[in-house]
Amino acid sequence: MTPEEWTTGMRNEASSVNDREWAMETKLAAGRSGWRGAGVSALVFAALGVGVVMLGQYIWRHDAPDGLWVGVMILSGMIGALLGARRVGALEAGAGALAFLPGAWLAVVALQAMLSDAAPFTPIIGVSNEDVAVLAVIAACAAGSVRAATHRRTLVRA
Known part of the structure; x- marks a missing residue:
């Protein structure tokens, strides 16, 4: 059973009972199922942010490569496409991608607590905080495209 079928079944079940309180709770539960992917997406992108800061600190020694932001x-x-293949929606993948910046800043703060003046002062040199919105758009587009393509493929098979 796909998540969409489960959600539709929950809503149909909620509309067929007389107990309003139970029906409202069931409809709310059906609406919450899609946001599980946002948590997974947020964890993945926060880990990406931490990884970029740690690479900058320990591998590149404050001299980030020219193509770092493009990479x-x-x-x-790529992560958005993988999430889309795992049935994470475009909105959830894009919302989760916004966790890149808090993950990167958390790594910067942790490094500052441990290393004091030897720690970086910004997550990525040459990239402003506002540029992270680009990651959300890219992840959302990739997840939505892959999810739509796989959905079409399953419809053609059926």
Whole structure:
């Protein structure tokens, strides 16, 4: 049973009973099922943010490669496509991608607590905080495209 079928079944069941309180709780539960993917997406993108900061601190020594941001955007698209293949919706993948910045800043703060002046002062040198919205758009587009393509493929088979 796909998540869409489960949601439809829950809503149909809620509309067929006389107990209003139970019906309202069932409809709310059916609406919450899609946001589980946002939590997974947020964890993945926060880990990506931490990874970028740690690579900058320990591998590149504050001298980030020229194509770092382009690489992060490509990784964002790849992660979004993988999430879409795992039936995570475009909105959930895009919302989860916004966790990249808090994950990166958390790594910066942790490094500052441990290393004091030797720690970085920003997550990615040369990239502003507002640029992270681009990652959300890329992840959402990739997840939505892959999910739509796999959905069409399943419809053709049926």
